[in-house]
Amino acid sequence: xxxxxxxxxxxxxxxxxxxxxxxxxxxxxxxxxxxxxxxxxxxxxxxxxxxxxxxxxxxxxxxxxxxxxxxxxxxxxxxxxxxxxxxxxxxxxxxxxxxxxxxxxxxxxxxxxxxxxxxxxxxxxxxxxxxxxxxxxxxxxxxxxxxxxxxxxxxxxxxxxxxxxxxxxxxxxxxxxxxxxxxxxxxxxxxxxxxxxxxxxxxxxxxxxxxxxxxxxxxxxxxxxxxxxxxxxxxxxxxxxxxxxxxxxxxxxxxxxxxxxxxxxxxxxxxxxxxxxxxxxxxxxxxxxxxxxxxxxxxxxxxxxxxxxxxxxxxxxxxx
Numbered sequence: 001x002x003x004x005x006x007x008x009x010x011x012x013x014x015x016x017x018x019x020x021x022x023x024x025x026x027x028x029x030x031x032x033x034x035x036x037x038x039x040x041x042x043x044x045x046x047x048x049x050x051x052x053x054x055x056x057x058x059x060x061x062x063x064x065x066x067x068x069x070x071x072x073x074x075x076x077x078x079x080x081x082x083x084x085x086x087x088x089x090x091x092x093x094x095x096x097x098x099x100x101x102x103x104x105x106x107x108x109x110x111x112x113x114x115x116x117x118x119x120x121x122x123x124x125x126x127x128x129x130x131x132x133x134x135x136x137x138x139x140x141x142x143x144x145x146x147x148x149x150x151x152x153x154x155x156x157x158x159x160x161x162x163x164x165x166x167x168x169x170x171x172x173x174x175x176x177x178x179x180x181x182x183x184x185x186x187x188x189x190x191x192x193x194x195x196x197x198x199x200x201x202x203x204x205x206x207x208x209x210x211x212x213x214x215x216x217x218x219x220x221x222x223x224x225x226x227x228x229x230x231x232x233x234x235x236x237x238x239x240x241x242x243x244x245x246x247x248x249x250x251x252x253x254x255x256x257x258x259x260x261x262x263x264x265x266x267x268x269x270x271x272x273x274x275x276x277x278x279x280x281x282x283x284x285x286x287x288x289x290x291x292x293x294x295x296x297x298x299x300x301x302x303x304x305x306x307x308x309x310x311x312x313x314x315x316x317x318x319x320x
Contacts, residue, residue: 001067003060005030005053005099006075010175011113011167011220011227013041015072017320018224019231020046028065030056031075037177041319057098070231071103073112078142078181085141092145097152104161109234111227114150116168116216116243116284117143126216127287128166128241130154139279150239160237163230168243168286172220172306173313173320184250185257185307189314197266198254205282210269211251213282216243219306220320222298229296236294243286244300256307 002019006012007029019027025046032053033039042050051059053075059065076092096112103110119126120137133154138144153159171183178186188198200211208214223242230236251267258265272280301309313319 001048001065001069002027003030003065003068003071003073003099004028004047005056005071005073006113007031007047007050008033008038008041009074010041010078010172010178011170011223012072012074013038013045013174014172014220014320015074015224015227016042016045016047018228022228035177041174041177043319053095057095057102060099060102068106068108070109070111070234071099072227072231073099073110076113076146078115078178088141088145089148092142093148093152096149100149100153100158100162104158110162111230112149112162112164113146114164114166114239115143115146116166116241116286117281118147118150118166119143119281119284122281122283125287126241126243126285128239128290130159130239133239139281153239159239163237164239165227165230165242166239166286167223168216168218168241168284170218170220170223172223172310173318174220176317176319184253185310186314189257189311192257192261192263195263197268198257199268199270200250200254201272201280202269203282204272204277208282211254211267212249213280214247214249214285215281216245216247216284216286217253217303217306218243219301219310221309222300222306225298226291226296229298233295238290238294240291240294241286241288242291243284243288245286245288246300246303247283247285248303252303253307256304257311259304260308260311 008031027047028049029047030051120139124135202210
C-alpha cells in the first residue's frame with residue numbers, strides 16, 4: 001500500500017498517473033479537493049481510496065491502513081504570496097513532521113517535496129549538500145516552511161532515512177487549479193493564441209535585462225521520472241535538487257511559446273507588484289552532481305521540446 005499526499009494536486013496527480021502507467025494502483029490518495037480542477041486531476045486514475053488531508057493523520061495513527069510500504073508526501077501549500085504564517089507552519093511543517101515521524105517509527109520508505117525556494121536569493125548557491133542547509137535564507141514563508149522541515153530532518157539525523165526533492169520551476173499538465181501559482185506557460189497560452197502580447201516582469205537589477213531573469217525550468221514529466229527512480233530504489237536517501245541544471249530566461253520561455261503557436265514574438269514588460277519585489281529570485285540553477293552520483297541518469301527534455309509538448313495539452317487543458 002502506498003500513501004500519496006497531494007495526490008490530486010499538480011505534481012502528485014502526475015506521479016499518480018506514472019504509478020498507474022507502471023501498473024500500480026494500490027494507492028491511498030490524500031488531499032483537499034477544494035476546486036473542480038483538482039477533481040479533474042483524479043479522473044481516470046486508479047487508486048483504492050481517497051482521504052481528506054485533515055482527517056488523515058488521526059486515521060493513520062489509529063492503524064486503519066495496514067501494510068503501508070511507502071509514503072510519498074507531495075501535499076503542501078505552494079503559494080509564495082499567501083500572508084498567513086501560522087497556516088504555512090501548520091500545513092507544511094507540522095503536518096510533514098507528523099507523517100515523517102510515523103513513517104520512521106514504522107520503518108516506512110518516506111519521499112517528500114522540498115523546494116528550491118529554500119535557496120532564497122541564491123547568494124549561498126544552489127548546492128544540495130547537507131552542510132549547506134543551515135546557511136540558507138528563504139525569501140518567503142513558503143520557502144521558510146520547507147526549510148524548517150529540511151532542518152528538522154537534518155538536526156535529528158533523519159535525512160538518511162528519507163528522500164527529499166528540492167523542486168525548481170516545475171511546469172506541465174495538471175497545474176490548472178493553481179491560479180496565480182500556475183506557470184506562465186499555462187497563464188498566457190490563451191492570450192498568445194488570441195493575439196495578445198506576452199507580459200513579463202521588468203527587471204530591477206542592472207545585471208539582468210528585462211525578461212532575462214533566469215530560472216531552472218523543469219517539465220513535470222521529467223520530474224516524475226526522477227521521483228520514480230527514488231520510489232523504485234528505497235536504499236537511496238538524502239536531499240536532492242530536482243531541476244535540469246540549466247537556467248533559461250523568461251524570454252526563452254516566451255519565444256518557445258511563440259514558436260509553437262507560429263506567431264511573431266511580441267513581449268510587453270510590466271511592473272512587478274511591490275509585494276513580490278523583495279522576494280523575487282532573479283536566477284536559479286540546480287546543481288545536479290549529487291542526483292547523478294546517486295545513479296539517476298535521467299535525460300531532461302530541452303525547454304523548447306517541453307514547451308511544445310505542454311502546449312499540446314493546453315489546447316484543451318487535458319490532464320495526465
